[in-house]
Amino acid sequence: MRKQQIINLWQNVFNDPPEFVRLFFDRVYKEENALTLQKEGRIVSALQMLPYPMTFEREVIPVSYIYGACTIEPERGKGHMAELLERSFETMKTRGIALTVIIPAESWLFNYYDRFGYATCFDFSIESFDRETLPSHSLIQVTIEGPEETEEVDFYLDRKQRQRPCYVLHTKEDWKVNRIDLRASDGRLLVARLGGKICGAAFALPSIEGEVFVQEIFYDGEEAKEALLHKASILFHAEKAICRVPPKAEESTPFGMARIIDRERMIRLWTARHPLDDPAQLHQMDTPSLTQYLLQYPQKKAYMSLMMD
Numbered sequence: 001m002r003k004q005q006i007i008n009l010w011q012n013v014f015n016d017p018p019e020f021v022r023l024f025f026d027r028v029y030k031e032e033n034a035l036t037l038q039k040e041g042r043i044v045s046a047l048q049m050l051p052y053p054m055t056f057e058r059e060v061i062p063v064s065y066i067y068g069a070c071t072i073e074p075e076r077g078k079g080h081m082a083e084l085l086e087r088s089f090e091t092m093k094t095r096g097i098a099l100t101v102i103i104p105a106e107s108w109l110f111n112y113y114d115r116f117g118y119a120t121c122f123d124f125s126i127e128s129f130d131r132e133t134l135p136s137h138s139l140i141q142v143t144i145e146g147p148e149e150t151e152e153v154d155f156y157l158d159r160k161q162r163q164r165p166c167y168v169l170h171t172k173e174d175w176k177v178n179r180i181d182l183r184a185s186d187g188r189l190l191v192a193r194l195g196g197k198i199c200g201a202a203f204a205l206p207s208i209e210g211e212v213f214v215q216e217i218f219y220d221g222e223e224a225k226e227a228l229l230h231k232a233s234i235l236f237h238a239e240k241a242i243c244r245v246p247p248k249a250e251e252s253t254p255f256g257m258a259r260i261i262d263r264e265r266m267i268r269l270w271t272a273r274h275p276l277d278d279p280a281q282l283h284q285m286d287t288p289s290l291t292q293y294l295l296q297y298p299q300k301k302a303y304m305s306l307m308m309d
Contacts, residue, residue: 002031002034002036002043003025003029003031003034005036005042005043006029006034006036006043006046007021007025009043009044009045009046009070009072010046010068010070012072013070013071013072013073014068014070017184019184020181020184023177023180023181023184024068024308027173027176027177027180028050028177028308029048033048033049033050033051034046034047034048034049035047035048035049035084035087035088035091036084037080037083037084039075044071044072044075044080045070045071045072045075045080045081045083045084046068046069046070046084047066047067047068047069047070047081047084047085047088048066048067048068048069049064049065049066049067049088049091049092049100050064050065050066050067050308051063051064051065051097052064052065052101052168052169052170052171052174053168053169053171054099054101054166054167054168054169055162055164055165055166055167055169056098056099056165056166056266056269056294057165057269057270057272057273058165058273059269060169061098061099061265061266061269062095062096062097062098063097063098063099063100063101063168064088064092064095064097064099064100064101064261065100065101065102065168065307066085066088066100066101066102067102067308069081069084069085069102082115082116085116086116088100089116089259089261092261093261093262096262097261097262098260098261098262098265098266099258099259099260099261099262099266099291100118100258100259100261101121101122101168101256101257101258101259101304102118102256102257102258102259103122103255103256103257103304103307103309104256104257105309110254110257113257114257114288116259117259117287117288117291118257118258118259118288118291119257119258119259119287119288119289119291119292119297120254120256120257120292120297121256121257121258121291121292121295121297121302122247122254122255122256122257122258122302122303122304123247123252123253123254123255123297123300123303124244124245124246124247124252124253124255124303124305125244125245125246125247125248125251125252125253126242126243126244126245126253127242127243127245128240128241128242128243129226129229129233129240129241129243130239130240131230131233131234131238131239131240131241132239134226134229134230134233134241135223135226135227135230136226136227136230136231137223137224137226137227137230139194139195140192140193140194140199140200140223140224140227141192141193141194142190142191142192142193142200142227142228142230142231143190143191143193144188144189144190144191144235145179145188145189145190145191145201149191152198153189153191153198153201154172154175156198156201156218157170157175157201157218158170158172160201160218161218164246164303165301166295166296166301166302166303167302167303167304168303168304168307170306174306177308178203178306181308182203182205182215185205185206186205186206187203187204187205187206187215188204188205188235189201189202189203189204190202190204190228190231190232190235192219192224192227192228192231194224199219199220199221199224200217200218200219200220200224200225200227200228201217201218201219201228202214202216202217202218202219202228202229202232203215203216203217203306204228204232204235204236204241205236206236206238207238207242210238210239210240211238211239211240211241211242212232212233212235212236212238212240212241212242213242213243213244214228214229214232214241214242214243214244215244215305215306216244216305216306217229217243217245229241229243244305246300246303247300247303248300249298249299249300252300255304256304256307258291258295258302259287259288259291260287260290260291260294263283263287263290266290266294267279267282267283267290267294270282270294282294
């Protein structure tokens, strides 16, 4: 009953296709990760706290991703979401969560979440490639992932994502959901091999006419990257390959926000790797400033992708 009410609220507020709603509530939703607020026996506001691991200072910390935050229209502006967010922070503390992240659905929401201690910490950059300038690299074979490759590809994806120093990680179950969502949008997971060994992978889907959009790409060397983008542009009959990549400090777009939950833990992990930093000074920082400092923003060190956004 509670789950169905949340689904009804979701469908009332968001413009998601039915296939995506089913995917989320069949494969991702868990009762214990949903917070709701009722009025006269009906759920009028809800959010999800999705658990993710994240690399931070050569450790892996537990993160909670706030997702699907919504309030039915007649009840907006009455503080319901503020109440749910504050409840979520308390719940995260009891669960030992170190950090919470969120991707604002619209630009004005960055200011809204700023009121609750969130700070912009995650950016991305866009690279554009003309198909005619992309070499195919004949020694590298790029194919659409087959079901017999899944375990090997998962191992490669996990190894590559853990090489990123401040990255929200995906589990095997996440990769499954990402594949389903990708196929539902007519996208494909491309796999590059050199001498039979995986050397790259790209999540590609058709974009506007004449372009292919690469949501995420992992690779061993520029040749593997070029081969993947070349294959993606051929596969989708695109003249351009548009690729989302980790942020470049000189040119990037704000994407997500973060808020430290466990200050002591985060400061301890940081100072263990940065002994010259003064812990006392870090403890005196307000939460948004501390969050940006430890996640090294605006140096653009933190990154997340393939989130359910």
